[in-house]
Amino acid sequence: MNAQADLNTTVPVELIDEFLKRIPYVSEGITNVRLLDGAQRVMFDLRPGFENQRDLVASRISEIADKLCLNYRPGSSRVLVKREALPGSYRQDPHAELQQRGDIIAFGRGRYGFGPKLVRLIEFFEQRSREMAASFQADPYNFPALIGADVLDTCRYLKNFPASLNLVSHLREDHSVLQEFSQSVRWDGEQLAYDRNGASGVECLLSPSVCFHWYRWLRDVELKEPRAITALGKCFRYESSNLTGLERLWDFTMREIVFVGPAEYVLASRDRLVDLSARFLDELGMAYEISTATDPFFVDSYAVQAAYQQGFELKFELLAPLPYSGKKLAVGSINYHQDFFGRSFAIQAAGAPAHTGCLGFGYERLALAFLAQHGLDQKQWPAALDAAITASAAHDKA
Template sequence: MTETVLSIVPDMEVPDFLVREIQAKLAYVDEAITSARVSPGVEGIELSLNGPADKTTTERLSAKVNHLVEAMADGAFEPRLSVLEDYLDRPTSFAADPMDELYKSREVVREGSGYYILGPLLSALIDFFAERVVDAANQFGAKPYRFPALISPGYLERVKYFSNFPHSLSFVTHLREDMEVIEKFSEDGCCKDGLVHAADGSYGDPDAMLSPTVCHHLYMSLTDSVLPEEGLIATAEGNCFRYESTNMASLERLWNFTMREIIFVGSADFVGEGLEKARDMMRQTLDDMALAYKVESATDPFFIGNYRDQAAYQSAFELKHEVRALLPFKGDTIAVGSYNRHKDFFGRSLNIKQADGEFAETGCIGFGFERLAFAFICQHGFDPNSWPDAPSAHYRRLSEGWHSNNAPDYGDVPSF
């Protein structure tokens, strides 16, 4: 199908500070859009389409784009940027986009849009960092938890995930409990161009969803509870799922990723002090990785209806700070982790109380392992012998125990 480029000048200018957010949201404007580029001010928005831009399509997309820009930009104010750490000037030894080599060596295999297999090099690197986060959790005396990949839709609705992040939700379904439906799928069901094809009416209503983050499971488990006087610290690692449409690209932006969190539940002081101490601990680990990064204030990717007010609230109270690692080949940064405070939102929403009867406050640190490993490779390359000492030694220790360090003789990259 021929791709068409359509330029739209919205009625309202796009402020510089909203370019990144609006460009990300354009992926959800219309199924005809395959990619988008936003220029600040009055220069306009360039959309790549999967079909012709006839009059009807142009009018439809123009109306939707104007709605998006107005909803996010009207009355928006530029948040004050708070930088807590800045190590972006650290020297790096690699400058190329690593994805071609990662694909060629099958260190990364794309299973589908936004989900990938990682090989031993990246897995060993992730293992190094995961051990460090667990060590930090153990220093806090954090209790270990294990959470499912599925999460209750009733819970997500209760904590307003449906209204705040509807665009990123992932729904789980199954064939209806009907023998004829199941037999028909067994005979006719197929996968074509990566999509499952089944007869209309084959699926049941979703009664589970894929979990968007780790800490939600802990908060759900604490519903209608009273905490011990000393509060609660927990840690868990899990698969997380956030659908990002055409924004999903390489390891920079995934649908399915793994994350380790340390979670604090208790008084405001307890949560704040825990997050600050955790940041100090993680700074040492990032130093040992010689990672070029910064920690700066940020907001969550709320959907357009709630973006302005929710982002303003987060910015005003500096509730979120992202760890943004340098990608030398792009001259840009990517979020690999974050430090988050929720005040008493979950305490009030789920009736979680402190020992004194006040609603509990919550906070967490979380690091996305795939992004962190990708950023590290972008900065330090593929050769573990040239890596900084700590991750290099960890890789050597692991690889010495492997059955073989030889790679298979690969053919063409698989496609399913």
């Protein structure tokens, strides 16, 4: 069923992507969203069974536009480093070829398996990232994929990013529940069909980030000196119908380098991270830019939180152009949180709440951007990378 929402406000050009990304969360029935008439009208389709929600969905879409634009203040992002030249003439979307060659397999929305070609490419990224971490004397840590709901609550993540949460549940410790589940559970073609009354409450979530664990680790600690650590982890962010190929995965692999200490230490580390990240992307022979950015905060507080983040330049994104679409993909980010986590977790440094910052590389996205720019022929890749990957392959087969 075709429907439309007339907006009370014109969505500014720079907010259009942000606006469109939020519409899938309006209703489970919404599909095929288009923005028309100078960003003042949204056309959409409703799946069968949702037809009677037409007016409700239209009013919610309009409400989202109002909330995004309320308190919005225009301000352009600042580019810190930029390298525009693409490495070659490859312009294809590599997904189909990767799938055809057996280098990736799509298991479902936002869920991919990787074969040796991509695994070895990511191992190269990992090697360089660890070297970067070592230059900060960052100790290696390992954290679980699960994170306590209490930790995310303290981080205000539950309130700021509700749409992306992945709640973890299990069956209640009750023999009759287990018996009933065992007898009736089935896959209905889209989801697991079972009696949800048998499910437990939510104690944990799948972790959306790596560094939160470290702030919780340091709770009530008074640091004698600044600390840098590094950790690799799986991160989970639900993105509804925005989950598209390797550009936006439901779960992805992130290498983080995390800094905790006085403001000067964290800011100096951030400056070095910008330089080192640029050097790393230069070595990969990629076109990229590092520029100020904002997080996709929940719509109710987006304008205000984004303005703060932008004004104080708290987030830098590492953006790589995808030649096949003309879009830029964030392959990493460098974040400065001021003393937010220091206050939230009572971490002290130099007699005051500690400041924190982190770098995160999203490896799957970095691999996609690399392949989209260089192509799949390894001989066309930078020589050092080709040599490292060839050696790694030979070692695996030795």
